[in-house]
Amino acid sequence: MNSFSHDVRSWLIAPALLCIVVLFVYPLYYGFVLTFHPMNGGGAWANYVQFFTKPRLWFTIVITLELAVPATLINVAASIPIAFLLRRNSSYQKWVTTILVVPVTLGTVLIANGMLTYFSPNGWFSQAVTGLHLYSGELRLTHNYWGVLISLIISGFPFSFLLILSYVTGIDPTLAKAASTLGATPWGQFRRIYLPLLAPGLTMTACLTFVQAFSVFPSAILLGSPAGATRVISIAAYQAAFESYDYSLASTIAILMGLVQLVLVAGLLFARRAFYNGPVTGGKG
Amino acid sequence: MTQNFNTLHLRSVTRSFTDAAGNQLKALDSLNLDIQCGEFIAFLGPSGCGKTTALNCLAGLLPLTGGNISIDGRRIDVLPPEQRGFGMVFQNYALFPHMSVVDNVGFGLKMRGVAKSEIAARVRDALALVQLAGHETKLPGQLSGGQQQRVAIARAIVIEPPLVLMDEPLSNLDTKLRIEMRAEIRRIHSQLHRATVYVTHDQDEALSMADRIVVMRAGVMQQVGTPREVYGRPANLHVARFMGFRNVYDCLVTNSQGEQAAVQAKGVSLAGMLVRAFPGARASLAIRPEDFQLCPEGSPHSFQARVESVEYGGRDSLLVLSAAMGQVYARIAGEFEPGSQVWLHVPPEKAIVYEGADA
Numbered sequence: 001m002n003s004f005s006h007d008v009r010s011w012l013i014a015p016a017l018l019c020i021v022v023l024f025v026y027p028l029y030y031g032f033v034l035t036f037h038p039m040n041g042g043g044a045w046a047n048y049v050q051f052f053t054k055p056r057l058w059f060t061i062v063i064t065l066e067l068a069v070p071a072t073l074i075n076v077a078a079s080i081p082i083a084f085l086l087r088r089n090s091s092y093q094k095w096v097t098t099i100l101v102v103p104v105t106l107g108t109v110l111i112a113n114g115m116l117t118y119f120s121p122n123g124w125f126s127q128a129v130t131g132l133h134l135y136s137g138e139l140r141l142t143h144n145y146w147g148v149l150i151s152l153i154i155s156g157f158p159f160s161f162l163l164i165l166s167y168v169t170g171i172d173p174t175l176a177k178a179a180s181t182l183g184a185t186p187w188g189q190f191r192r193i194y195l196p197l198l199a200p201g202l203t204m205t206a207c208l209t210f211v212q213a214f215s216v217f218p219s220a221i222l223l224g225s226p227a228g229a230t231r232v233i234s235i236a237a238y239q240a241a242f243e244s245y246d247y248s249l250a251s252t253i254a255i256l257m258g259l260v261q262l263v264l265v266a267g268l269l270f271a272r273r274a275f276y277n278g279p280v281t282g283g284k285g
Numbered sequence: 286m287t288q289n290f291n292t293l294h295l296r297s298v299t300r301s302f303t304d305a306a307g308n309q310l311k312a313l314d315s316l317n318l319d320i321q322c323g324e325f326i327a328f329l330g331p332s333g334c335g336k337t338t339a340l341n342c343l344a345g346l347l348p349l350t351g352g353n354i355s356i357d358g359r360r361i362d363v364l365p366p367e368q369r370g371f372g373m374v375f376q377n378y379a380l381f382p383h384m385s386v387v388d389n390v391g392f393g394l395k396m397r398g399v400a401k402s403e404i405a406a407r408v409r410d411a412l413a414l415v416q417l418a419g420h421e422t423k424l425p426g427q428l429s430g431g432q433q434q435r436v437a438i439a440r441a442i443v444i445e446p447p448l449v450l451m452d453e454p455l456s457n458l459d460t461k462l463r464i465e466m467r468a469e470i471r472r473i474h475s476q477l478h479r480a481t482v483y484v485t486h487d488q489d490e491a492l493s494m495a496d497r498i499v500v501m502r503a504g505v506m507q508q509v510g511t512p513r514e515v516y517g518r519p520a521n522l523h524v525a526r527f528m529g530f531r532n533v534y535d536c537l538v539t540n541s542q543g544e545q546a547a548v549q550a551k552g553v554s555l556a557g558m559l560v561r562a563f564p565g566a567r568a569s570l571a572i573r574p575e576d577f578q579l580c581p582e583g584s585p586h587s588f589q590a591r592v593e594s595v596e597y598g599g600r601d602s603l604l605v606l607s608a609a610m611g612q613v614y615a616r617i618a619g620e621f622e623p624g625s626q627v628w629l630h631v632p633p634e635k636a637i638v639y640e641g642a643d644a
Contacts, residue, residue, distance in 0.1 A: 172379065174375050174377060174379040175379050175381060175382075177346050177366070177373075177375070178373065178375055178379035178380075178381075179381070179392070179396075180345075180346070180365070180366040180367050181344055181346070181366050181367070181369075181371060181372065181373040181441075181450075182367075182392050182393035182396055182440065182444065183367045183393055183396035183397055183444070184367055184396050185367055188367075188396060192381075192392075193381060196383045197383055276382070278382055278383070278424065279382055279426060281377070281382065
């Protein structure tokens with residue numbers, strides 16, 4: 001093949017390219033252009049000015065980050081030890097993996113429905129806690145921040161666990177053995193061998209988990225207080241589009257939502273470059 | 286645990302495991318061995334013979350299921366690997382891929398809390414010893430197989446372990462490099478005056494490097510001896526086969542005098558050295574292909590054979606011949622034609638007579 005443009009076969013990618021343009025690039029472009037045509041006039045930047053001057057709007061970024069960042073950290077941090085315990089191909093691994101795949105298949109609405117019953121003030125969980133005298137006050141875990149956070153953990157944890165498990169099992173176990181013969185304690189083996197080799201995988205998992213959590217919508221409405229503590233950015237976009245019928249402002253919110261995700265992911269991926277990014281086996285064969 | 290020792294004792298060291306069907310299998314069965322300081326011991330055997338299991342038990346990577354290991358009377362088989370302080374070179378080297386050569390080699394010293402300036406000096410010395418100066422800042426992925434292997438050796442010896450364990454460290458290298466590294470490992474061993482346990486399936490490697498060879502088969506130690514003893518007088522037929530005695534014939538001991546024996550194998554009378562067999566007993570006669578010699582017709586202890594095929598091998602040829610006692614593999618210099626008749630003879634000190642018929 002001497003030149004890309006001279007090869008007739010390259011036309012084979014045309015249908016796929018057309019789909020991407022029609023279904024993704026054009027709508028994105030259209031939405032982006034729409035943000036500069038505010039419904040109520042006031043210049044091209046009026047929507048952006050409105051977003052960043054009205055606390056009702058810009059504060060949704062803070063609310064969403066307050067949910068998405070802890071959810072991401074908890075999911076990744078909790079996955080590491082569990083993936084570690086299950087890194088050897090035991091029969092437990094199959095069972096735990098199967099059990100964890102279930103929430104992924106259920107969908108957020110079903111999880112929310114279950115949680116509403118289970119965690120409600122007179123649900124099993126609260127009654128058990130009160131019955132065991134673990135906590136005497138009123139335990140409120142639904143229709144507030146905690147309900148949404150728990151739902152983000154339930155739906156996000158399996159995803160980050162399965163990803164991290166595959167990263168952990170990819171690391172050659174003889175590396176840890178070698179470290180142990182050189183005097184590294186189990187904690188030292190983890191900190192100096194596993195953790196540096198896992199770092200790129202952990203940041204990648206954090207990126208994907210964060211993007212998922214940041215776009216939270218159904219559980220923020222069903223399990224949170226959509227008018228207050230959990231009025232996340234996607235709710236603001238929804239209200240602009242389908243309650244005020246201001247598509248232009250809704251597009252602006254959506255674009256800014258994507259921008260925040262992009263900035264965080266870019267930051268994480270940039271930090272990832274500081275880590276070692278090569279093969280995770282110790283030599284040939 | 287980095288001081289030198291006088292003797293390391295392995296007493297009925299056993300490692301068994303349960304297979305999928307629930308049977309108890311002994312990967313290592315009652316191994317008894319004393320290792321002296323400064324000794325180079327090779328564990329030799331085919332794959333699955335338990336030699337790597339023995340090494341892992343020594344390193345502490347596998348717990349024993351029976352027996353004990355002690356150093357000068359102090360039990361060490363209860364210690365985790367990080368407290369035994371033995372240096373180990375792994376078959377795939379197990380270099381830390383995210384650390385430079387210097388950090389790999391210095392890892393053990395860092396774990397021991399050695400001062401930074403001392404680490405730098407000792408790493409420099411170790412890299413000089415394995416002739417790797419100038420590669421300090423490279424990552425393992427940027428080194429050739431031979432260089433990685435040297436880093437692995439440097440990393441294992443820089444902590445000045447009383448015992449260095451090597452698990453087939455040359456099996457990933459090409460022939461030329463393998464032979465160079467043999468001499469290199471031997472040189473490093475004699476410079477450090479520490480004990481080395483070396484696992485290999487290559488008899489040439491074991492013969493050329495070791496002070497003593499431990500021959501293993503199916504988890505059981507078959508023979509311990511100097512390379513000369515193991516090569517010249519394999520303790521049993523299994524060891525003999527592994528040490529290159531390719532021709533084994535059922536025979537009857539007709540007469541014996543001291544170590545020498547006369548045997549009859551399907552009408553052919555031959556002479557050999559006696560290892561646990563007595564006159565009148567059924568026995569097995571073992572001969573290496575390279576120990577056959579051409580001789581004039583009718584010489585004592587000779588037999589006639591027909592050349593079936595010739596495999597040219599440069600300096601000599603491997604002949605497959607048929608004789609009265611069966612098929613004969615012989616490595617002889619000269620030109621041969623399939624179908625021709627030759628007379629062969631074996632010097633009695635090169636043939637070995639083992640008790641019992643070949644299984």
